[in-house]
Amino acid sequence: MSDPVSIWVVSDGRTGIENQALGLAEAVQRLTPAEITVKQIRWRPLFDRLPSALKTPAMLASAPLAAPWPDLWIAAGRATLPLSTRIKRWSGGKTFVVQTQDPRWANDRYDLIVAPAHDDLSGDNVFEITGSPHRVTPERIAQAAPAFADRIAPLPHPRVAVLIGGRSKAFDLTQAHAADLADRIAAAVRASGGSLMLTFSRRTPEAAKAVMTERLSGLPGWIWDGTGDNPLFGFLHFADHVLVTQDSANMAAEASSTGKPVHILPMVALKPAGKFARLHEDLQSQGATRPFDGALDRWTYAPLAETDRAAHAVLEAMRAR
Structure with missing residues (x-):
């Protein structure tokens, strides 16, 4: 990719949730020039517990999202789903949409779902990894x-x-x-x-x-x-x-x-x-x-690099599209 990839990391701002999307974005950035912008989504309390299908951007308590839209949208958490399913239409098909974890809603409307293998999720757009994406390297x-x-x-x-x-x-x-x-x-x-x-x-x-x-x-x-x-x-x-x-x-x-x-x-x-x-x-x-059996036995293994593996899959899928 000749120009830096613009990436939006989207979550509700909770550290454990945000770090999943941010860790994946940083892994993409290690593979190709990229600019990362963090977006935190908050819904007005009155609407927060509504089903994702009923939420609209007018119900947001956080600042509204606006163009220019990113090349890559990486989102984590339930709060992002009403936006993750709309961003492709807003961007005229420009934005590649990645959702981490199992969205459990509208799973066919994301370009790629990076899901923990233990969630036992399947689908043509599902890429399984051991555990969740993270920032530890x-x-x-x-x-x-x-x-x-x-x-x-x-x-x-x-x-x-x-x-x-x-x-x-x-x-x-x-x-x-x-x-x-x-x-x-x-x-x-x-x-x-x-x-x-x-x-x-x-x-x-x-x-x-x-x-x-x-x-x-x-x-x-x-x-x-x-x-x-x-x-x-x-x-x-x-x-x-x-x-x-x-x-x-x-x-x-x-x-x-x-x-x-x-x-x-x-x-x-x-x-x-x-x-x-x-x-x-x-x-x-x-x-x-x-x-743990009470003993501090030592053993060796190849360090897991599942977030990097997922980043490769994201870039391959973007290029294929």
């Missing part, structure tokens, strides 16, 4: 690492990064279960003579966070309390092992892009694992992850 975490080197580099090996999720529709992290996980993690770190680097998610219940902090604070390392810059990328860069709770498809897929052993921590299941089981089977079949 070896280069990005290496660039972020120096900001945290003073605190992390002196820590003894093996350095164990622990990424804790929390309550969701499918899983819970009770205080008792959190205490048990903390004891198992502490035993593994002590037995190895290593150190701990732990971060909680926004979904981690306060009781679980408190008991894990109490039981793990005696280990060498760093339990991030949420103040200051987020050290996640520093943790991933300096880690020898990564432990991730099974509730987050995003965290597991992101950790698997490092090429480091990823140990999956069990959670309290609230319903059959379903798509989470399919995801973890996929990651395990690719050699990236194993269930």
Whole structure:
């Protein structure tokens, strides 16, 4: 493509949702010159819960979208669907429309759907990847690492990064279960003579966070309390092992892009694992992850680069059109 590709990244602005579309856009930009513009969509509260088919641009609380329209529209999340299905008509067919995840509505009206394989979605316009698109790359975490080197580099090996999720529709992290996980993690770190680097998610219940902090604070390392810059990328860069709770498809897929052993921590299941089981089977079949058994075993695998693979598919589909 001779001219830079103009890309709009469209979401409701929630970090986890926006990063899926932005990660894919950045992967496209690594392959071809491109200009990325982020657009955040918000609907007026009165209309927010309406079915997508009934929403119109006049119901937006955010600024209206207007030409010049982009070459490539990459959107994520339910809020974008009423616009994703109209942008091709508005642009006179110029804009190539990519939706991440399973839209579950009007799936034939997008040029390409980049969907997690564990969603079990099929169709001529569906491109499946392991996990969801994300922004984690070896280069990005290496660039972020120096900001945290003073605190992390002196820590003894093996350095164990622990990424804790929390309550969701499918899983819970009770205080008792959190205490048990903390004891198992502490035993593994002590037995190895290593150190701990732990971060909680926004979904981690306060009781679980408190008991894990109490039981793990005696280990060498760093339990991030949420103040200051987020050290996640520093943790991933300096880690020898990564432990991730099974509730987050995003965290597991992101950790698997490092090429480091990823140990999956069990959670309290609230319903059959379903798509989470399919995801973890996929990651395990690719050699990236194993269930945490209390030991810090090492293994190697080719780092997953699923977002880059999806970006190649987007550009190929655009050229083919």
